[in-house]
Amino acid sequence: MSDNSSYEKPSLAVLGLGHVGLPTALGFAEMGWEVIGADDDASKVAMIRSGHSPFYEPGLDEMLARVLAGGRLTLTQCVEEAVRAATILFVCVGTPQKDSGEADLSQVEAIARTIARNLNGYKLIVEKSTVPAITAQWIKKTVARFAKHADAPGGLHAEFDVASNPEFLQEGKAFENIFRPDRIVVGVESERARALLQRLYQSLDCPILFTNVSTAELTKHAANAFLSTKISFINMVADICDAVGADVGQVALGMGLDPRIGTEFLNAGIGFGGYCFPKDLRSFMHLAHEHKVDCQLLREVEKVNLQRAEVFLKKVRHAVWVLKGKKIGVLGLAFKGGTDDIRESPALRIVKLLLEEGARLQVHDPQAMEASRQEVPPQAGRLEYCSSAYEAAREAHALLILTEWQEYRKLDFSRLHALMEVPVIVDGRNLLDPEVARASGFEYIDMGRHTRAEQPVTTVESASS
Ligand code: UDX
Numbered sequence: 001m002s003d004n005s006s007y008e009k010p011s012l013a014v015l016g017l018g019h020v021g022l023p024t025a026l027g028f029a030e031m032g033w034e035v036i037g038a039d040d041d042a043s044k045v046a047m048i049r050s051g052h053s054p055f056y057e058p059g060l061d062e063m064l065a066r067v068l069a070g071g072r073l074t075l076t077q078c079v080e081e082a083v084r085a086a087t088i089l090f091v092c093v094g095t096p097q098k099d100s101g102e103a104d105l106s107q108v109e110a111i112a113r114t115i116a117r118n119l120n121g122y123k124l125i126v127e128k129s130t131v132p133a134i135t136a137q138w139i140k141k142t143v144a145r146f147a148k149h150a151d152a153p154g155g156l157h158a159e160f161d162v163a164s165n166p167e168f169l170q171e172g173k174a175f176e177n178i179f180r181p182d183r184i185v186v187g188v189e190s191e192r193a194r195a196l197l198q199r200l201y202q203s204l205d206c207p208i209l210f211t212n213v214s215t216a217e218l219t220k221h222a223a224n225a226f227l228s229t230k231i232s233f234i235n236m237v238a239d240i241c242d243a244v245g246a247d248v249g250q251v252a253l254g255m256g257l258d259p260r261i262g263t264e265f266l267n268a269g270i271g272f273g274g275y276c277f278p279k280d281l282r283s284f285m286h287l288a289h290e291h292k293v294d295c296q297l298l299r300e301v302e303k304v305n306l307q308r309a310e311v312f313l314k315k316v317r318h319a320v321w322v323l324k325g326k327k328i329g330v331l332g333l334a335f336k337g338g339t340d341d342i343r344e345s346p347a348l349r350i351v352k353l354l355l356e357e358g359a360r361l362q363v364h365d366p367q368a369m370e371a372s373r374q375e376v377p378p379q380a381g382r383l384e385y386c387s388s389a390y391e392a393a394r395e396a397h398a399l400l401i402l403t404e405w406q407e408y409r410k411l412d413f414s415r416l417h418a419l420m421e422v423p424v425i426v427d428g429r430n431l432l433d434p435e436v437a438r439a440s441g442f443e444y445i446d447m448g449r450h451t452r453a454e455q456p457v458t459t460v461e462s463a464s465s
Contacts, residue, residue: 083118087124093107269346
C-alpha cells in the first residue's frame, strides 16, 4: 500500500479556483474534508486568502470567511505542492472554446503533466471541469507517459486512477447545488476510485449514479444540451403564441404539469447565455461531427437561440418606431439573474445591437456593471452606466428588461412611470407581472404571453375539488 493509504481520511486538492473550483473547494471543506485549493494565478489566490471572492456568487464570501476560520482550507498558487499533498485531485481548470467550437483542453493537459511529475503515491484524478467524452483517456495516457518510473533515480510511485465527476452547479445557486444536488454522477474504472468517491459524498442525501468514465463525461454535455433545447423550444412556442394570441407562460405550465416534461427551464425570453450552455452545445456538436453523427437538432437549438435578439428588437422597434436617437433604459446586463457573469450574455448582445442602431442607452445591472464596462465601455451621449434602475429610466422612451433579476419586480412602477418620457416596457424575460405594469399606466410588451386586461384569470385547481 502507498505511503498515504487511501483508506485514511483522504485529503483533497481542488486544482483551479474559478466558478466551479472555488465553490467546490469550499463545499468539501464545509462538509468536513481537508482541502488544498490551488490556482497558478497568484493574485487570485491572494484575494481568496484575504477572504474575497474573485467573482460574485450569493453566500460565497460568508462561506469563505467561515471555512478560512475553520482551518480546513489551505490555499496555494503552487499546484505541484497541492498535487503532492493530496490523494484526490479535482481538476477544475477552464476548458474554453476554440473557434472551431472544440473545447480547448490545454489547461487540462498542463495539469495532467504536473500530476505526472508529482506522483508521490496513489492519486485519484477527478475531472470536474466540463470536458468532451474520452478526455479522461487522454489524461490517463498523458500521466502515464510523463510519469517518472519507480526505477528512475528518486523513483516515484506511479499508481493512479482517472475518474469523471461532472459538475451541475448553476451560477447564482452554487451552494444550493453543492449541498442539495439533484444527483451526483461518477464515472470510475476501479473499485478503489469508486470507494473513495462514495466516501466523499456519503454525507449528501441524493442519488449517486456510478457508471463508466466516458458515460459520465457525456452526461454533462447531454444534460446541458437538453436544457438548451428546452429553452429554444419554449422560445419557438413563444413566437407562435405571439402569432396566435396565446400565453406562453400558461402553455409552459400546461406542458410542465406533465412530469415527463416538468415546468423548469420553460421560461421564454431572449435566450440562453453564460459560460456553459452555448459552449457546451458547440462542443457537443463538435464531438458529434467528429464521429459523423448528424446533430442538426442541436444546430437548430443554437440558431433559434441566436435569433432571439432580433425577435426582441423587432418588438422594441414596434414599440418606439425609429430607434436612432431614442433614449432607451436597459435593466439587466448579466447572462442571468444572481451573477455578475456577462459571458455570452444575451443582454449584452442586444445592447450592442441597439448601439449599432443608434439608440442612446442608460443601462443598469445590480452586479455586472464592472464587467460590462470592460466589455462595452461607456460612450458620452451614447451609453451611460446608471447607479440605479430609476436612473436608467430617466427620460427614457422605453425601458427594456434583459436579465431576470428578481429585484426588478419590486421596483416602484409609478415612480418609474413619472421618470420616463414614454411609459413603455419591453420585457425580454417575462419577468414582470403584466397587470402590475399596466395598472401603473405602462404599455407593456413581453415574449409570447399576450396577456390582455380582459382575459379570464388562469388558475390551477384540483380536478376533484
Ligand atoms: C448551467 C446549468 O444549469 C448547470 O447545471 C451547469 O452546471 C452549468 O450550466 P448556468 O450557466 O449557471 O448553469 O445557467 P442556467 O441557470 O442554467 O441558465 C442558463 C441560461 O439559460 C441563462 O442565460 C438563463 O437566463 C437562460 N434560461 C434559463 C432561460 O432563458 N429560460 C429558462 O427557463 C432557464
